[in-house]
Amino acid sequence: MSARVLVGVKRVIDYAVKIRVKPDHTGVVTDGVKHSMNPFCEIAVEEAVKLKEKKFVKEVVAVSCGPQQVQETIRTALAMGADRGIHVEVSGKDYETLGPLQVSKILAALAKKEQADLIILGKQAIDDDCNQTGQMTAALLDWPQGTFASEVNIEADMLKVVREVDGGLETIKIKLPAVVTADLRLNTPRYATLPNIMKAKKKKIANVKPADLGVDMSSRLEVLKNIEEADAGGAVQTNTEGLSSLVMEQTLRPVKSGSAPSPIQTRPM
């Protein structure tokens, strides 16, 4: 098969680091803090590389949006087996307001430019917990989506995806090209060992700017306040006057508020 897979990877604060909110409540302390690839993105890269090893896919392209530092994250993806990388340069104010809407526009533009047949993303980032990028990208491209995937199989030109949903597993069959978002139990990501990292230095990372892709980076969201979890009351006030038809009303999977989905009984761990 001559399929090309685009994998989005995000550089986030490492999962094991204790997060500290800035004293002025405008955000979280990121200077000098250990960053690494979003765990769900690692699972996405692993799935793409596995598909390549099974010869379902010919090329795996790792994409990341952000400043210079995200190149480390792309290098990790290359060390895990991706063939080449694309670094979409976003810095300064644009990076501060970078969110799923902008990233999905970028990914959609790149998918068309690189003629990708499959996009695999992590289901959500552990820093913003949006769980929106995959869904938005699919909508922008008008491609089918298999989200919260715990198993992916290619059968002819269709994708069979087993999804982890509240109350169990759902199996769907979708046509390629498609967008898949990886859930925790999709696979076990390989560790990027030193020899692989050395080999990955020879692989290419292309530099692209959002303007080259014709993407508007303006944000419709404004972060009002960041406070420690203990003080959080949690309130959502919607003001829909400014939203365009492109923004999907997404029901976010509840993650920390105590109404999380029930576990899948068959899993050992």
Place this chain on the structure above:
Amino acid sequence: MANPLRAEVVQLYKTLLFLGREYPKGADYFRDRLRAAFAKNKDVSDPEKIKELISRGEFVVKELEALYYLRKYRALKKRYYETQ
């Protein structure tokens, strides 16, 4: 001397040092134990024994990778999936 094996031993040491950066008890703790372990065996010259020690080292590499993966998996499972 076991010259070709020397390169393997150095490679193993570098790999373990690289992995040790993420060790839960701290990179320094790991590095000290690593150096002590390698220093203890520095006078071994029998190629068979050296190969055995190298494979033991590679086993530790696999153990570390499994440790890191389980740690991450369990942390994410606890964070994102409700336990009964």
